[in-house]
Amino acid sequence: xxxxxxxxxxxxxSGGYRKYLLATVPRMRQxxxxxxxxxxxPAEAVRDGAFxxxxxxTLPSLLNPSGRxxxxxxxxxxxxxxxxxxxxxxxxxxxxxTVVMARNMEPFAHGVRGNGWSDRVKNVLRAYVAKRAxxxxxxxxxxxxxxxxxxIRSCGIESAKIGLVYHGIDAASSFEQAPxxxxxxxxxxxxxxxxxxxxxPARGLEDVIEAVGLANASGFPLSLVVAGRxxxxxxxxxxRMHELxxxxxxxxxxxxxxxxxxxxxxxCFRRCAAFVMTSRAEACPNTALEAMSHGAACVSTxxxxxxxxxxxSALYYPPxxxxxxxxALRRVVGxxxxxxRRYREAAVRRASSFSWDRTVHLTLQQLELARG
Numbered sequence: 001x002x003x004x005x006x007x008x009x010x011x012x013x014s015g016g017y018r019k020y021l022l023a024t025v026p027r028m029r030q031x032x033x034x035x036x037x038x039x040x041x042p043a044e045a046v047r048d049g050a051f052x053x054x055x056x057x058t059l060p061s062l063l064n065p066s067g068r069x070x071x072x073x074x075x076x077x078x079x080x081x082x083x084x085x086x087x088x089x090x091x092x093x094x095x096x097x098t099v100v101m102a103r104n105m106e107p108f109a110h111g112v113r114g115n116g117w118s119d120r121v122k123n124v125l126r127a128y129v130a131k132r133a134x135x136x137x138x139x140x141x142x143x144x145x146x147x148x149x150x151x152i153r154s155c156g157i158e159s160a161k162i163g164l165v166y167h168g169i170d171a172a173s174s175f176e177q178a179p180x181x182x183x184x185x186x187x188x189x190x191x192x193x194x195x196x197x198x199x200x201p202a203r204g205l206e207d208v209i210e211a212v213g214l215a216n217a218s219g220f221p222l223s224l225v226v227a228g229r230x231x232x233x234x235x236x237x238x239x240r241m242h243e244l245x246x247x248x249x250x251x252x253x254x255x256x257x258x259x260x261x262x263x264x265x266x267x268c269f270r271r272c273a274a275f276v277m278t279s280r281a282e283a284c285p286n287t288a289l290e291a292m293s294h295g296a297a298c299v300s301t302x303x304x305x306x307x308x309x310x311x312x313s314a315l316y317y318p319p320x321x322x323x324x325x326x327x328a329l330r331r332v333v334g335x336x337x338x339x340x341r342r343y344r345e346a347a348v349r350r351a352s353s354f355s356w357d358r359t360v361h362l363t364l365q366q367l368e369l370a371r372g
Contacts (some may be wrong), residue, residue, distance in 0.1 A: 090133035109281035146305030168356030191273035210322030213248030269294035292351035
């Protein structure tokens with residue numbers, strides 16, 4: 001099977017998407033069913049092209065007809081049997097079957113509330129573009145049952161057209177190899193809870209800030225590490241979160257760590273007293289898989305698709321219920337060592353059911369089905 005992967009993005013590659021390509025593309029190249037694999041990358045990501053191996057092709061600008069024609073000529077040159085577009089966008093590829101992935105729920109689940117006007121407009125456009133791509137594609141890959149149900153219920157996609165393929169996770173690196181992060185300001189006081197992900201309204205960070213404030217006010221001292229950063233459109237939300245921490249009297253107990261490299265993030269997963277998942281809009285929560293693979297004790301919102309991934313390896317709280325979250329944190333952080341060990345072992349066991357080899361195997365199945 002000859003495959004072309006079109007990475008149709010607004011420019012570069014996000015950290016999570018880069019990890020996806022790094023994990024799947026080399027495995028696809030080595031798979032016996034794949035005779036040729038051509039990867040098309042946006043110009044801003046060309047400097048990172050080596051990480052997916054050869055051959056890779058620079059995408060022309062698709063903002064004008066000449067760029068789209070150039071891309072179609074490049075596709076004709078590699079003569080794929082199937083085109084795979086993991087980014088939820090669409091490009092007409094003559095009569096070549098296409099498979100589009102559905103991997104971003106934020107424009108649908110939390111695209112407007114709490115966002116600035118520019119991000120609201122972008123999310124409306126993202127939702128339109130994604131829905132159009134799913135309808136036009138030969139097949140659609142959903143990265144969770146939650147996404148699959150949404151495609152059927154809210155987008156009118158036929159169930160027979162949708163394949164379910166979870167993302168995978170690599171085994172965590174050893175604790176001894178993970179360096180202590182260089183903290184911006186003072187390091188967190190133990191015990192600390194950890195929240196990971198870009199700082200934006202859909203993350204629901206107010207839950208954990210409120211909960212840590214309640215815990216400290218009740219004489220149960222906790223610190224919070226927030227690993228992630230905002231972008232230009234979400235700096236107002238980050239400012240509001242800083243103000244909320246100050247209003248709850250925990251400004252000196254919150255470390256805004258910014259972007260952390262994988263070794264530093266590994267240290268945080270290993271050392272935190274609890275990993276907290278507060279997100280309101282996820283398709284496949286990769287940070288949850290990372291946390292579980294590191295053996296973090298996990299507390300999560302009960303919003304879909306979290307239980308689909310954590311199963312019985314996490315404690316749950318209702319979204320926006322800071323009191324319930326504070327109670328769950330007290331239970332996990334205050335647990336005796338034997339119970340803490342059970343939390344951590346359950347997380348590792350759950351993570352072991354998600355495999356990148358299985359992701360690639362099932363993805364190639366979907367590409368074969370698209371060929372008919």
